[in-house]
Amino acid sequence: MLELEESAVKLGSNVSTKEEAIFEVGKILVDGGYIQEKYIESILGREEVANTYLGNGICIPHGLQENRNLILKTGIAVLQVPAGVEWKENEKATLIVAIAAKTDEHIQILAQLTNLLSDEKEAKKLSKTKNINDILKALNSEKKEVNEKKEEFETKETLTFPGYAGFHARPASAFVDVANGYKSEVRLNFEEKSANGKSIASILKLGLTGGSSFSISTKGEDEKQALKALCKAVRDGLKEGADENIQKAVSKRNYLGNKLEGVPAAPGMAIGPVVILNEDEIQLKKEGQDAHSEREKLRKALEKAIFELNQWLHQKHEKVDKKRMDIFIAHLGLLKDPELQNKALKAIEDNISASYTWWQIISKEIEELSSLSDTRLSQRANDMKDIGKRVLKHLDPQAIKSTKIQLKIPSILVSLDMTPSETSQLDKSKVLALVTAKGGSTSHTAILARSMGIPSIAGVGEEVLNISSKQAIADGDSGILVYEPQTKDLDLAEQLQKEAQGQKEAEYKARFKPAVTLDKHRVEVVANIANADAALEAINEGAEGVGLVRTEFLFLERNSAPNENEQFQAYKKMVQHMNGLPLIIRTLDIGGDKEVPYLNLPKEDNPFLGIRGIRLCLQNIELFKEQLRAIYQASKYGPIKIMFPMVGLLEEFRQGAKIAEEVRLELGVEPIDIGMMIEVPSAVIMAEHFAKEVDFFSIGTNDLTQYVLSMDRGHQGLAKQADALHPAVLNMIKMTCDVAKKHGKMVGVCGNLAANPLAAKILTGLGVDELSVTATAVANIKETIRTSSFKQCQELAEKALVQETAAAVRALGE
Ligand code: PEP
Numbered sequence: 001m002l003e004l005e006e007s008a009v010k011l012g013s014n015v016s017t018k019e020e021a022i023f024e025v026g027k028i029l030v031d032g033g034y035i036q037e038k039y040i041e042s043i044l045g046r047e048e049v050a051n052t053y054l055g056n057g058i059c060i061p062h063g064l065q066e067n068r069n070l071i072l073k074t075g076i077a078v079l080q081v082p083a084g085v086e087w088k089e090n091e092k093a094t095l096i097v098a099i100a101a102k103t104d105e106h107i108q109i110l111a112q113l114t115n116l117l118s119d120e121k122e123a124k125k126l127s128k129t130k131n132i133n134d135i136l137k138a139l140n141s142e143k144k145e146v147n148e149k150k151e152e153f154e155t156k157e158t159l160t161f162p163g164y165a166g167f168h169a170r171p172a173s174a175f176v177d178v179a180n181g182y183k184s185e186v187r188l189n190f191e192e193k194s195a196n197g198k199s200i201a202s203i204l205k206l207g208l209t210g211g212s213s214f215s216i217s218t219k220g221e222d223e224k225q226a227l228k229a230l231c232k233a234v235r236d237g238l239k240e241g242a243d244e245n246i247q248k249a250v251s252k253r254n255y256l257g258n259k260l261e262g263v264p265a266a267p268g269m270a271i272g273p274v275v276i277l278n279e280d281e282i283q284l285k286k287e288g289q290d291a292h293s294e295r296e297k298l299r300k301a302l303e304k305a306i307f308e309l310n311q312w313l314h315q316k317h318e319k320v321d322k323k324r325m326d327i328f329i330a331h332l333g334l335l336k337d338p339e340l341q342n343k344a345l346k347a348i349e350d351n352i353s354a355s356y357t358w359w360q361i362i363s364k365e366i367e368e369l370s371s372l373s374d375t376r377l378s379q380r381a382n383d384m385k386d387i388g389k390r391v392l393k394h395l396d397p398q399a400i401k402s403t404k405i406q407l408k409i410p411s412i413l414v415s416l417d418m419t420p421s422e423t424s425q426l427d428k429s430k431v432l433a434l435v436t437a438k439g440g441s442t443s444h445t446a447i448l449a450r451s452m453g454i455p456s457i458a459g460v461g462e463e464v465l466n467i468s469s470k471q472a473i474a475d476g477d478s479g480i481l482v483y484e485p486q487t488k489d490l491d492l493a494e495q496l497q498k499e500a501q502g503q504k505e506a507e508y509k510a511r512f513k514p515a516v517t518l519d520k521h522r523v524e525v526v527a528n529i530a531n532a533d534a535a536l537e538a539i540n541e542g543a544e545g546v547g548l549v550r551t552e553f554l555f556l557e558r559n560s561a562p563n564e565n566e567q568f569q570a571y572k573k574m575v576q577h578m579n580g581l582p583l584i585i586r587t588l589d590i591g592g593d594k595e596v597p598y599l600n601l602p603k604e605d606n607p608f609l610g611i612r613g614i615r616l617c618l619q620n621i622e623l624f625k626e627q628l629r630a631i632y633q634a635s636k637y638g639p640i641k642i643m644f645p646m647v648g649l650l651e652e653f654r655q656g657a658k659i660a661e662e663v664r665l666e667l668g669v670e671p672i673d674i675g676m677m678i679e680v681p682s683a684v685i686m687a688e689h690f691a692k693e694v695d696f697f698s699i700g701t702n703d704l705t706q707y708v709l710s711m712d713r714g715h716q717g718l719a720k721q722a723d724a725l726h727p728a729v730l731n732m733i734k735m736t737c738d739v740a741k742k743h744g745k746m747v748g749v750c751g752n753l754a755a756n757p758l759a760a761k762i763l764t765g766l767g768v769d770e771l772s773v774t775a776t777a778v779a780n781i782k783e784t785i786r787t788s789s790f791k792q793c794q795e796l797a798e799k800a801l802v803q804e805t806a807a808a809v810r811a812l813g814e
Pocket residue numbers: 548550589679699700701702703704750751752
């Protein structure tokens with residue numbers, strides 16, 4: 001919710017003209033980081049076409065629609081001119097409320113203004129007041145305390161929460177995402193509790209368990225549509241697939257030594273020394289500056305924590321599986337939660353540090369969540385602690401006294417509990433197993449351990465922190481920690497370890513065998529990478545080359561672009577690691593969901609439809625040429641191909657290829673293949689023309705799906721529907737393959753779809769020559785192809801193309 005900040009109010013101005021007033025109030029917006037200075041001109045421009053005087057001495061200057069790109073963040077500023085300044089013939093303005101609105105968040109303030117317009121006395125009082133709080137109170141709506149009173153709007157529906165899992169962090173984050181797509185207020189009511197439907201923290205505290213009845217109610221101009229969409233999202237399962245993959249216990253194994261029983265959290269067996277990890281200590285400095293400065297500190301820390309997590313998500317989006325990503329996407333939602341943010345900002349008092357107040361608020365949230373009776377929901381307390389620490393780290397780097405131990409030898413790690421971030425940072429080569437006193441199989445820590453392949457036991461009880469034993473067995477399959485194992489126990493554990501290892505090894509051993517179907521059709525299986533180390537890893541995992549280098553990752557998490565030499569060194573190292581295998585380097589694909597702050601690109605209203613990919617390079621020729629020079633120089637060291645991203649128009653490809661040729665001639669190096677990604681529908685429709693000019697196609701199903709289905713690829717509420725196995729997408733792929741075959745051009749798929757075994761078969765059947773997947777999926781995809789026949793794949797593809805829905809296509813794999 002938009003809040004008028006204390007620092008954005010100026011009392012007692014004595015400006016004498018409208019222009020002066022606009023400059024003064026505009027400056028407040030500039031200083032507050034809401035707008036670029038140029039936006040002030042736009043505010044003046046608006047007054048020329050329409051007067052913004054509302055009545056009762058109140059006016060609302062704001063810029064022209066087309067200059068919204070000059071707004072950095074939505075906000076408002078108030079200038080009080082007690083003597084008034086002429087705004088309109090015979091009308092003097094005393095309260096000048098300047099608005100910088102990127103979206104519609106300012107509506108709430110406007111609603112408050114409407115109240116003032118009908119209350120002449122109050123408006124007069126505000127025009128003279130010397131107390132900023134009067135203005136803040138009048139324009140900031142009263143915040144409702146979460147869960148405090150049961151409020152329900154008239155437009156409502158009662159429904160049952162599907163599944164058994166309840167409203168925990170990931171579904172709550174998906175729900176808030178849908179709710180934020182509407183202007184209406186949203187409330188959820190469950191038993192005697194009520195929550196703001198646009199706040200994850202608020203929803204979590206409802207303690208709503210699976211199968212419970214609750215109501216959603218909405219109020220606002222689009223209340224009906226909002227209610228319909230929210231009910232549908234809940235009924236569709238809010239991103240909770242049927243594949244929750246809860247760790248199932250095998251029957252308890254009969255160990256003879258001393259043991260502690262918990263719940264199996266991640267499968268696998270470990271034998272090794274035990275290392276007990278103490279909890280981080282939090283030491284806070286209570287003393288602070290005035291409330292205003294402390295609030296600023298908290299705002300900045302929140303911004304930094306959000307930026308840092310966002311960066312991590314961008315960087316990992318290829319390497320990390322979806323479950324792991326979803327956990328941290330939910331954390332991002334918690335960090336951005338307006339209810340939580342406002343609660344902390346409001347609680348800050350003079351002379352008390354922001355870090356102290358923030359941790360108090362977080363501790364209270366943790367306490368409330370921990371007391372929920374549903375274990376899945378109470379385990380969210382750990383997520384709250386995680387985001388709490390993330391922010392605290394920026395507020396006061398000394399506050400967290402880490403007790404982290406550098407593990408010297410591979411060990412079984414024992415701790416009270418671990419936050420998802422801590423788990424995610426564990427060094428897999430040193431942690432044989434993870435055992436926690438608290439937690440359960442549904443905690444995010446457990447989900448992470450499963451995704452990282454670390455055997456894990458949760459909820460063994462706090463006595464585990466006192467064991468003193470040199471060696472232990474952590475049996476993640478049955479949830480038992482044997483801390484004083486007898487010889488027989490060790491024999492059993494070793495035997496089980498060997499069996500599991502054998503299966504894994506068989507698949508891994510075959511990773512260098514080509515992917516040839518039973519009826520001798522060959523498909524190349526290559527990898528997607530982002531840096532030189534990953535090239536080596538890909539080859540070790542059995543990749544037959546690299547089908548996509550996402551070069552934009554060389555540009556992230558730094559303050560300036562890598563120069564030509566730095567890029568050349570990176571590409572050279574990659575191609576040298578390839579040992580003669582092909583390497584497709586994609587030119588910079590920035591824009592859309594991949595932001596690079598130091599390039600100072602203008603804000604886009606629709607980033608996915610704006611200046612991104614090849615378009616961006618064609619507008620920044622020097623940046624483009626620098627990269628092309630680095631690629632051509634590196635091509636002397638091994639087989640490299642160039643690929644342009646996001647090509648939608650023939651002119652774009654031609655212009656890109658022309659610049660590449662100029663660069664090549666300047667350097668006097670040999671020509672190399674230039675291909676393009678197929679990720680825009682126009683490229684598919686025009687493939688016949690493109691095929692005459694390109695050397696190869698590579699289909700980017702991640703973007704192609706979002707553009708064909710018109711669904712933002714990062715939209716949580718649409719994650720289920722934005723399915724690359726939708727027949728519309730598959731038909732687009734078929735069109736591309738047919739054209740490529742006709743012109744004798746190679747066609748690959750480098751979107752995430754290629755790593756799905758069912759999709760790999762369908763794509764093979766459609767005629768795709770190359771599947772480019774994340775390195776860890778190479779062995780599995782190769783095995784999938786080797787155990788299928790091309791004829792079967794073709795039949796499967798034919799069936800998939802004529803299905804009505806993505807679900808029907810998926811059902812073909814069952
Ligand atoms: C794609 O869009 O499928 C693709 C491979 O590119 P990226 O995910 O990097 O946009």
